[in-house]
Amino acid sequence: MTDERFVHRNFAWLGPEHSDYERSRVVVLPVPYDSTASGWVGSREGPGAIIEASGNMELYDIGIGCEPYLVGIHTMPEVAAQSGSPEAMAQRIEEIVSELVDDGKFVVTLGGEHTVAVGAARAYVRRTQGLSVLAFDANADMRDAYLDSAYNHACTLRRISEVAPIVEVGLRSAEREEHEYIRENGLRFYSPREFRAMGPEAMAEQLSAAVYVTFDLDAFDSSVVSALGTPEPGGLHWDEVSDLLETVARRRRIVGFDVTELAPSLGPRANAQLAAKLVYRLIGLAVRE
Ligand SMILES: [Mn+2]
Numbered sequence: 001m002t003d004e005r006f007v008h009r010n011f012a013w014l015g016p017e018h019s020d021y022e023r024s025r026v027v028v029l030p031v032p033y034d035s036t037a038s039g040w041v042g043s044r045e046g047p048g049a050i051i052e053a054s055g056n057m058e059l060y061d062i063g064i065g066c067e068p069y070l071v072g073i074h075t076m077p078e079v080a081a082q083s084g085s086p087e088a089m090a091q092r093i094e095e096i097v098s099e100l101v102d103d104g105k106f107v108v109t110l111g112g113e114h115t116v117a118v119g120a121a122r123a124y125v126r127r128t129q130g131l132s133v134l135a136f137d138a139n140a141d142m143r144d145a146y147l148d149s150a151y152n153h154a155c156t157l158r159r160i161s162e163v164a165p166i167v168e169v170g171l172r173s174a175e176r177e178e179h180e181y182i183r184e185n186g187l188r189f190y191s192p193r194e195f196r197a198m199g200p201e202a203m204a205e206q207l208s209a210a211v212y213v214t215f216d217l218d219a220f221d222s223s224v225v226s227a228l229g230t231p232e233p234g235g236l237h238w239d240e241v242s243d244l245l246e247t248v249a250r251r252r253r254i255v256g257f258d259v260t261e262l263a264p265s266l267g268p269r270a271n272a273q274l275a276a277k278l279v280y281r282l283i284g285l286a287v288r289e
Contacts, residue, residue: 010075011108012280013055024072026283027105029120031079031093031112034263036086036152039229042263046272047078047110049264050279053272061277061284063242068284074105086115086151090159093119101127101256106287108279111260113153113229114141117214118160124212124256125163131255132208133166134248136219136241138232140174140189142181153261160214161187167206169195169244170219172234192221192236200240200247211248213257213282217275225274227267238274242281249285257282 002008002016010019011028021027030047037043059069079096082089093109097120100107109120114137125131135141141157144150151159157166168189174182182189188206195203218228221235248254259282262275 011051011054011073012069018069018072019074021074024074026073027100028075028108030110031116033081033112037113037229042265043113043261045264046262049272050275054276064284066284068280071287086149090119090151094122097123107256109258114156114216114260115153117258120258121160121212128210128255130208131164131210133164134211134213135166135168136170137216138170138173138218140178142178170236173232200244204248204251207252210255211252215259217261225271227263227271229263254286
């Protein structure tokens with residue numbers, strides 16, 4: 001029995017007619033994993049906080065003039081942590097995302113730490129010819145290994161860059177070796193200032209026809225999102241992020257995305273609300289009917 005007297009605590013709190021697996025085009029995959037985090041921890045609580053906050057959103061997104069939930073959004077049970085190794089966890093996420101994509105679903109992976117993006121992006125890379133990756137991040141994440149693991153969250157974009165070309169927006173923190181690696185290899189990693197000078201159209205032009213978006217919330221300025229293990233000043237603001245995503249969605253095809261690194265206990269509740277709205281807007285932009 002299910003009717004309006006009951007609340008469904010899935011993403012956007014949708015009733016079964018809009019969240020049933022079979023009828024849903026979009027699948028939200030919560031991954032409450034933060035085992036390699038090196039700064040303050042707590043992003044394992046991110047997916048739960050985003051889903052909780054998503055019940056407070058208007059289902060009509062006035063900013064882009066559509067109702068994203070109409071395509072159907074199913075929320076999966078949480079992915080269990082693979083405690084053997086971070087590499088095995090990436091493998092587990094890749095397997096699950098692969099199964100969902102092969103089933104015709106548009107997959108939204110909710111971290112957890114940014115490492116969860118490695119498996120999700122790989123699943124898409126192996127299924128999409130010429131895929132490029134748009135990464136939002138304050139950090140370079142280009143360490144080859146960190147704290148005994150090649151799958152530490154400080155290595156996320158290095159691992160993804162091994163399988164697909166990356167365009168990063170938001171860079172303002174790196175160790176010297178990472179910065180030299182980026183410059184020597186001519187990688188397209190841009191600080192917020194460089195992004196503002198180029199504009200969203202020029203940024204979208206650097207991406208191929210099919211784009212996977214990986215979103216580390218520390219790309220936002222720490223005054224916008226502070227519930228993070230690694231907050232950084234000098235970051236991006238909501239409207240410029242939305243403008244870029246709207247431009248990319250208009251000019252390219254967004255095939256899937258992840259939103260990661262929200263550690264709700266480290267900041268105000270409004271941060272989970274922002275993350276929920278970001279997820280919802282990205283669904284609306286990428287999966288319009
Ligand atoms: Mn990151």
